[in-house]
Amino acid sequence: MQKSQFEKIKNGKGFIAALDQSGGSTPNALAAYGVSKDAYSNEGEMFDLVHEMRTRIITSPAFNSDKILGAILFEQTMDRKIEGMYTGDYLAEKKGIVPFLKVDKGLAEESNGVQRMKPIDDLDETLERAKERHIFGTKMRSVIKEANPEGIKAVVDQQFKTGKQIIAAGLVPIIEPEVDINSPEKEKCEALLKDELLDHLNHLQENENVMLKLTIPTITNIYKSLINHPRVVRVVALSGGYSTDVANEKLKVNDGLIASFSRALSQDLNVNQTDTEFNEKLAKAIDSIYDASV
Template sequence: MALPANAEMLKKVSDTDGFIAALDQSGGSTPKALLQYGVAESAYSNDEEMFDTVHAMRTRIITSPAFTGDKVLGAILFENTLDRQIEGKMSAAYLWENKQVVPFLKVDKGLADEANGVQVMKPMPELDALLDKAVAQGVFGTKMRSVIKLANPQGIADVVAQQFEVAKQICAKGLVPIVEPEVDIHSPEKAQAEAIMRDEIQKQLDGLADDELIMLKLTLPSEDNFYKVLMEHKNVVRVVALSGGYSRDDANAIIARNHGMIASFSRALAQGLSAQQSDAEFNQMLGDSIEAIFAASRT
């Protein structure tokens, strides 16, 4: 008997070689993503045109013959993308049905101002409604990001506690949350912050019920295989890494040394892609990028 879609998706995300494409730049980071893609801010005159332009970029990536579930396990979408279509089909449905790529949705509303060396997430009063929409559209999981800049025990405890509090709300809807407490790669206390954060995550994991499954999206660690203990926890489906500002080559080199950790790259995935490229050039560049990230994630 065929598995229901979410069980099939869970199997794919937990057991298969590959990586997760982060295609979830939102309002604040969209101009930067478009600039990297060779589209200047003068090319659009308002938010609606900007989101049309970035959707065209994402559609070009997702519909490329290089972008398939053979190497790309999942893709994280921004809410604006979830509400749009790709080739006449809602984006999440297109990803799974046409590409066998598991759809995730970014659900946070951005970061609060820095306090205690960290930025927690802004309140999400409409989260329940957004999660219901995600479930209705066949989304498998979610993603939400906080940022840790200093090794401040109170700040880090606050970040991790908030992430897990919201994660439980997401699990209650039958979705698998990606918990992302990003440690800034430029932090002067990066290794110390990672050690405090790992302990806090371990504490929170131990408090989850058996059916509360989560994924972790973490900065590539200062010490290789530092998150192995988290990968082995019964509630953790997968540990994925963000590129965090490293170049693709540097990020791939580090992830290859962190066994069992897989990539979830945004800038590093789109690096080298340009609106001015022909389809052949674009597909070749994207294919080379996917191949390199896939190879690094298989170690």
């Protein structure tokens, strides 16, 4: 793990771009980009198209380390190349942006008001490949829908157990227990989640560091104790379905919380835009998310 990358993520000004839509969410991401389902006839063609979209974003002059600290990649994106270089190397060497990898395999069925992660059977193998591809850290997502203490504990237990496996492999895990923005118990969920996260953080060793990716909270600055925790490298926020403007406004009032947006980053991009139009739209989104993060 490069110390300079750790330092950049911990103390740098900017945000983390999420470019990690996977199998289930890829058709929606492409549709939002103006590529309909009749543009591809199988999964291979679909992933070729989404890689073209991500390549266009990553190679854009607007996508640079002045405002972007890191980027989260889907596994296939990590294994593909941009201008002859593996994507992680291109990000790090050409753009000065720290690469992360989404490692979860999607969500299990809902139980106790939450969706834990599906088992990640090949995690050790994936982490080995990630190190070969010079990936700095990982991300994995669970979802909380109800203020069920047992369910929330199960989510956080699973996240930290997997997180320790990732730390042991030499990478920094982003632990992402997303609270559904549409949950009628969102505020209660966040209070329970904060306590559960703090309990787990307090049991980490001095050499065990994590990042947290959380839904922008209902109560402003409720996550301050997590942001200031010595075992936390950085706390980033997901947009969770909020539009860019709404997500940015909510983010601005939370001190020390920075963005890790996916949909909010790319919502105004379209396959039919000229490069000039595309770069202008992307620059506008990046500028607004950066301003909200700093």
